Structures are given as structure tokens and as C-alpha cells.
Amino acid sequence: MISSIDCPHGKSSIITGSVLALLLAAGGNPQRSVAVGPTVIEFYVDDEPRRGLPIMDFASELVVLDRDGQIHALRGAAKENVRDLKLPYEPANPIETRDRLQSEFGRDFEIVATQHFLVVQPRGRGDRWPDLFERSHRSFVNYMSRRGVKIRRGRFPMVAVVMPDASAMYAEMERAGIQATSVAGVYERESNRVITHDGGHLEFIAATVRHEAAHQSAYNYNVHSRVVITPRWVTEGIGQLFEPEAMVMNQAGLTLRDRVNRDSLRKLKENFDGGQSDQFSQAVRDLIGTDEMFNNAQTTADAYAVAWAMMFYLAEREPKNFARLLTGTNGRGTYQPYDRFARLNDFERWVGSDVDTFAKKVAWFLKSL
Template identity: 35%
Template sequence: MIRTSLLFALATFAIPMAHSADFMFAAIYDGEAIEGRPLMWNDHEMLILARDGALHTVDPRIAEDAHKTAPQFQGYSTSEMRSALYEEFGRGMTVTSTGHYLVVHRPGESDAWASRFEELYRSFQNYFRVRGIELRRPKFPLVAVIYGSQQEYYAAARKAGSQLGPNTLGHYDPTTNRVLMYDRVGNNDRDWGVTANTIVHEATHQMAFNTGLHSRTAASPQWVVEGLATMFEARGVYQSNASDTRQNRINRGRLDDYFHFVDTAPTKQTLAELVASDTPFRTSAQRAYAEAWALTFYLSETRPREYEQYLALTASREPLSKYGSMERVRDFQSVFGSDLTLLESNYRTWMNELR
């Protein structure tokens, strides 16, 4: 096919411009073959969900050999994904599979890494199932890559375009849809606690973005994304059981941070400021994470049905759409009520009871 054939093909399929489609197509962009589902496009930009779960933003005008491959999107199977990972990483790494995860790690290690990710997935599903919240099944196996050293991890992050802080242990990359981290001190039960919070936090991001709680293609409020991940850092959440109590679900580290800033900060951060923009995370990250955890914990514990509704609302936005402050506040008020001053008063009072 000629280079301009992709837009013509989309028009032939009778799909309106800028609307997602369920069919799959394949094309070559700058020498790279991509097969997946078009999520959004116009005459100069296209967002594609590839079969391995990665997101690609390409120029449809330079597509070569574009052709439809299937009437519906189909993510890679476990065996297809494993083969692709071995092709990418070579036999210098081992790929261990579980029911929902493929974990890339150094040869000779036990399968404990994969087991831990799978356990987190099951706990994540159980947490929402007992609360009557139905999650979407991921369209492809979830991938975690455990590098053997910090140097390897940082090099891989730079190659992917991620800018990491000096003490980063791991992160979730929404573009590749992978959790990346490194084995800091070895893989045994004693050392598990050293990196447990990082694994839980980043795996929660990955699971939430792949089960319909967040959108990978549209802006989500940062307090929503980080609030959920910090809530799962508590052992009573990520290892919940029938005898669990609210006290076990409290993230003690975030609770201490919350009251530290409530008691000592010269200026008060209002609920409205947290809801309206991501600026608090740029001005004082530790404070913003604590506030995001506190608000999320309050809403999930006291108003779970509305919290579920709000997650669905923020996850249903159009791909690549912007999310301005006024719209963020309006959406929040549409679910939790227009009187943010009253809500904040109730929220702060409830938090004080956790001291």
C-alpha cells in the first residue's frame, strides 16, 4: 500500500474521525511494525493500543503497508507475550508466567517475584469484589521487569524516556504498560519488606489502569491515581482477609505525614485545591501524597458507592482529552455534592478520629 492509505482505509471502514474502533490493523512506521487497535486519530496523529498493551502515538500519513488484520482487538496470549519478551530481552533473562502476570527476571532466581505479583493481583481483585465493584479483565498479560541492578534499571528507564529521581526503586510506565524495578538486596522473604511498598504501589497503578479504574489514554487526577496506590500500601488492604479491620487498613506512614502537615504547615491545603489540579504534587509531593491517601481512604471507607461512581466518571474520558480545573471540580461535585466546605469539614473530623 502507499503511505497515505491508512486514513483512506479508516474511512472505508466507516469509522468516524477521532472515534475509537474495535478492529485491528497492522502497519509499518519508520521501519517498526505495529499491530493493534486505533483509539483516536485525525489527519496527522493516531493513538494505537498494540497487542502487547503498549500505546503508540504515530503519524498516519507515514504508515506503510497498512491493512486490517482482524474484526476485533485481541491482545497477545501468554505464549505470544512470552515469546515477544524473550525476543526483546534474550536468554540472558528468564520469563516466569502466572495466571495474570509475566515477570522478567535474572536466570537462577526462584519464581517468588512472579508469585508476589500474582498474589497482589488476587488481593486487588478481592478488595473490590467484596465491595461489589466489578473490574474489567486485562486484555493482555501484565508484565513486570525486575532488573538485576540499579544501573540496568536506570538505563532501561532512560531508554524508554522516563526521568527518574535518585532514589527510585521502581515505577509503572503507562506507555509500555509495564512495571519496571530492580532487585535491590536479593529475593528472599527477609528482604521482601525492603521493596514491598514499591512493588505494591506500582503494581496497584498497573492493575488499576488495566481493569477500568483509571484511563491510560486520558488525563486522570493525580490525587485519584496516587491515592488509590497509597491506600493499597497498607497490609490490611493488599493482604485483606475476612477478619480485617479498619485499623489494619490504615497506612500508618501516610497517616503520620498527613498529621505532620496538618499540625505544622504554615498554610492549609484545601480539599478544593487537591481536587482542582495536580499542582500540589509539584509544590510539596510528600504532603500531596499524604492528602491524596487521606481523602481516598475517607471516601472508600465512608462513601464507597460514590467513590466507585467517581472512579468510573474519571476513567470514562475521551482519549487525549484535557482535564481543566473547573471540569475536575464540577465532576467531583456531581458525585459528592456541591458543598466542598462541608465535605472537607466532615473529612477532617473523620481523619482526626484516626489519631
């Protein structure tokens, strides 16, 4: 699941999309990226003073990048009650972020630091969750790099929150303003956190964590941008790629069959004759053009399965086009609207074939599996 900030009409850009993407991915100092740029402002979240970089100034809200990597949408009095500090932007260091997390979650939780993560978990849970997040991230970077996708490491520590059970997870999601039901975990784009729990069927939860951790890695390592509208078949297709357990084993996904998402493939066999039906080609076209299949509860499961097939085919059989697609979607303007015509036109330009031909190639690939 990926949440989004509503983008009202009449927006006014403060930083260009390409520069902002660099800041979000690299967490760098704007003085090294921009000759002249905005300085840090002081603002308030739940009456707590924070410091951050203004990203976009809408008529009804100001979007700010916090020093810990969170994105805040300030509205009403919060939008007006800001102060320009005339200081350069510097991301919070891991110690600052760790202290803030400890204060936020309290003594019943511990903060476990790994090379790339700060994992918030109930005390005494050991290394199981930190190891899973680390292995998931390393698998993501390795898989993408092998396929020519440009990776740029971020300087924001990635935060993962593991609650003791499902009810505690839903309470934490409600506190964060996330609306979701019947999930084992989420990646929340604005807070830049994965939230999951430690009280259910471990195999199912682990698959969800691998999916959500792939989102987090993608948004932190410049595969996606958190301030660019990216088609959901692209983002969710990547999440689906990393659900199989073999993807995070020591010899991750050595064979093509190891890398297959069995649940997605089964859904495709049940509802699309393994990709051979006419409905499959139409589903591919619908996903490229809009996100409606994801938004309709009756077609959501199909949307995830078809998105997996499309991204898996590109990654395994057309890696250059896979990388070109990700570079193209990531490089669009900040919060720039993306209508059906533009999405279809961009797809055919980046992938180098029309939609119907592409759907047939994906169907042939699925048949070979």
C-alpha cells in the same frame, strides 16, 4: 509514577472513549464491540514490524494499541509508514507475548507466568516477585469488588519487569523513555508495564511494588482508562491505598487500622496537624482542581499523603461515592481536556457534597485514626 501521551490540539477521534475503554479492558475483538470500526494496521517500532489498532489520529502523531497492550505514538515517518491490513483486531496470546519478552530481554532473564502476570526477572530469583505481584492484584480486585467498583478483566497479560539492581532499572527506564529519579519502581501507562529492581531495601521496594501494581491492576481491570485524563489524586490515592503490607497478606487488612498507610498518616500529622489545619482544606481543593501539587517538588509528598486520605476516607466511609467517582472519571471521553472548573463540578456531583464539607469529613475521619 504514571506517564502520559501529550495530546496536541486539533485531535480527531477514531474510536469513542467508551468503546475504546472496553477494548483496552477486555482486549476483545472490535467486531463484537462495534458494528463498523477500524481494522488492524501494520507499523514499525525500532524497525520491527508490529500490528495494532489505531486509536487516535492527531495532526502530529498517530496513537496505536499494539496486540500486546502497549500504546505507541507514531510520529513523522513512522506515522506515514503504516499499512491497513483490513484484519480484525485480536490481542496477542500469552505465549506470543512471552516469546517477545524473552527475545527483548535475552538469556540472562527468565519469564515466569502466573495467572495474571508475565514476570521478567533475572534467572534464579524464584517465586518471590511473581507471588508478590499476584497477591497484590488479588488484594486489589477483592478490595474494589467489596466496595462496589465494577471490575472487568483484561485479556492482555500484565507484564512486570524486575531488574537486578537500581542502575539496571534506571537503564531500562531510559530505554523505555521514562524520566524518573529516586524511585524504586514505576508503572508506565503506555507500555502497560511495572518496572522495579531486586537490589535494595526489600521492604521499601515491596511497598513501591504494591503501589505500582495497584496502578497496573486499575488500568487493566477498568477502574481507570489509559486513554482518559484522570486526576492524579485519584490514581495516586489508589496507589497509596495498597502500600501497607497487610493489604497483601492472606487475611488482607482485616481491620481498619491494618489498612492505614502509616507513612501518609505521619506526613499528614507533621504538615497538616492530622488534617485539622486550614491548609488541609486548601490542599484538598487544590488537588481536586489541578495536579499542580504533584508537579511541584516542594509539595509532592504532601500531595500523595492528602490524596491517600481522600481516597481512604471514600473507600472506607462512603464506598458508594468511591465507586461513583471511579466510574465517573473512567467514563470521560478519550483524551478529553479536564479543566479546574469541570474537575470541581464533577467531584461535587459524584461525591454529593461541596469540597469544604468533604474536607471536614476527611479531617474528622483522620482524627479517629
